[in-house]
Amino acid sequence: MTFGLPATGAPGAAGVTWLGSLALLSSLALLGSLALLLPGSALAQLNLSGEWTGRYHEDTDDRVPGDVQGDFTGVPLNDAARRYAEAFDVTRVAVLEHQCQPYNMPHIYRGPLQFRMWEEKDPANQDIIAYRQYIGTYMQSRTIWMDGRPHPPGHAPHTHMGFSTGRWNGDILTVYTTHIKKEFYRRSGIPSSDLTTVVEHYIRRGNLLSHVMIITDPVYLSEPYVLSQEFVLMERGNTNWLYNCEYVMEVPMDKNDVPHYLPGANPFITDFSEKFGLPFEAVIGGAEAMYPEYMPRIEALINEQAR
Amino acid sequence: MSVRVNRRIAGRVFGLLVPAVVLAVLVDDGALAHHSFAATYNEDETITIEGTVLQFQFRNPHSFVHVQAPDENGEMHRWAVEWANPSQLTGQGVGAATLKPGDVVRITGAPGRDPADHRLVLRYLLRPADGYEYGNDPNETFD
Numbered sequence: 001m002t003f004g005l006p007a008t009g010a011p012g013a014a015g016v017t018w019l020g021s022l023a024l025l026s027s028l029a030l031l032g033s034l035a036l037l038l039p040g041s042a043l044a045q046l047n048l049s050g051e052w053t054g055r056y057h058e059d060t061d062d063r064v065p066g067d068v069q070g071d072f073t074g075v076p077l078n079d080a081a082r083r084y085a086e087a088f089d090v091t092r093v094a095v096l097e098h099q100c101q102p103y104n105m106p107h108i109y110r111g112p113l114q115f116r117m118w119e120e121k122d123p124a125n126q127d128i129i130a131y132r133q134y135i136g137t138y139m140q141s142r143t144i145w146m147d148g149r150p151h152p153p154g155h156a157p158h159t160h161m162g163f164s165t166g167r168w169n170g171d172i173l174t175v176y177t178t179h180i181k182k183e184f185y186r187r188s189g190i191p192s193s194d195l196t197t198v199v200e201h202y203i204r205r206g207n208l209l210s211h212v213m214i215i216t217d218p219v220y221l222s223e224p225y226v227l228s229q230e231f232v233l234m235e236r237g238n239t240n241w242l243y244n245c246e247y248v249m250e251v252p253m254d255k256n257d258v259p260h261y262l263p264g265a266n267p268f269i270t271d272f273s274e275k276f277g278l279p280f281e282a283v284i285g286g287a288e289a290m291y292p293e294y295m296p297r298i299e300a301l302i303n304e305q306a307r
Numbered sequence: 308m309s310v311r312v313n314r315r316i317a318g319r320v321f322g323l324l325v326p327a328v329v330l331a332v333l334v335d336d337g338a339l340a341h342h343s344f345a346a347t348y349n350e351d352e353t354i355t356i357e358g359t360v361l362q363f364q365f366r367n368p369h370s371f372v373h374v375q376a377p378d379e380n381g382e383m384h385r386w387a388v389e390w391a392n393p394s395q396l397t398g399q400g401v402g403a404a405t406l407k408p409g410d411v412v413r414i415t416g417a418p419g420r421d422p423a424d425h426r427l428v429l430r431y432l433l434r435p436a437d438g439y440e441y442g443n444d445p446n447e448t449f450d
Binding site for chain 2: 068268
């Protein structure tokens with residue numbers, strides 16, 4: 001079962017000798033045998049069950065209140081995503097059909113939320129068949145299948161939460177999700193396509209849960225988009241699991257109007273770059289602007305601006 | 308009924324206050340993340356409208372109050388005033404029956420970035436008839 005990670009060359013793979021492989025396999029076999037001899041739960045998995053709430057110290061402004069329009073930083077968006085984002089009008093969420101639209105799977109964990117996670121076991125042998133999640137935001141449900149079943153064919157129906165399978169890598173639950181509906185990565189209008197796939201890693205340490213997502217989108221991203229967020233176990237549980245969304249005419253408008261901007265006509269696209277004194281080219285630069293090697297380019301752009 | 312529209316620069320008051328309190332009053336509700344107020348409204352500006360409540364939409368993701376009031380030129384419009392979600396409002400003593408059609412209210416808030424939308428996000432509300440107000444208490448904020 002492949003997990004959709006990008007096909008980059010593994011460094012050093014070509015240098016492994018036959019004798020080295022034999023030594024490695026022998027060591028692993030010895031370790032495996034010793035593990036089986038240990039009493040108790042040598043093969044038991046971490047328990048991820050419980051009610052979890054988010055902590056927003058990381059990327060707070062983007063994830064909670066949101067900032068002015070035009071924040072495309074930190075996302076490896078490609079030209080197609082840039083065109084889409086430039087045409088995006090944030091007031092589009094007031095359109096009747098969009099008011100209650102849930103965030104899709106890679107987006108929903110970024111905002112304020114609580115989720116409840118539990119195990120579903122085979123009654124005959126108590127093997128874990130699946131992990132279930134109920135996410136209070138937009139009242140979404142997820143199933144992470146642990147029984148080795150394959151993903152459906154590409155043309156199968158897509159849902160907001162997608163189709164997920166998982167496996168344990170030591171104490172890390174790794175999940176692979178496909179068949180996710182199209183939506184957005186950020187509220188600034190960076191789109192996600194229905195070809196998006198996500199690898200998640202759930203890492204629990206005490207009552208803290210680290211959640212890492214590696215998002216791949218051949219339509220709108222030039223490379224994998226890596227995000228992380230933290231959750232803490234709620235001792236007393238959540239008291240607000242309902243999100244009863246109602247469609248109303250929020251702002252009086254023609255019901256057939258869809259707020260948008262034509263190419264080059266978005267008057268707010270540079271708001272974020274102007275607010276923080278950043279070159280717009282860097283803000284919308286995508287992957288190139290995300291790495292330390294880009295610093296000389298930013299300095300050059302800022303110097304040009306100063307002149 | 309006398310009505311007025313005042314537009315003045317409010318500096319960064321709301322912009323400073325909101326980050327300071329948003330984590331303190333953060334409640335367990337995803338409606339907080341529905342859309343960015345900073346992107347939708349001019350949070351550096353403040354306007355005040357005074358008029359008649361036409362409708363109070365007490366719902367997720369955000370409640371709205373529709374008010375018939377004039378703009379700065381005296382032309383009547385149906386203003387859309389965005390408020391918090393029911394979970395937050397209930398915790399602040401606001402319910403579906405708090406405002407009724409016909410109530411005369413004075414509302415201060417940040418205007419929408421597009422003036423043609425005639426929308427604002429509520430920061431302070433006063434109902435002169437009985438003195439009911441929202442927004443004076445430091446806990447009466449939302450995002």
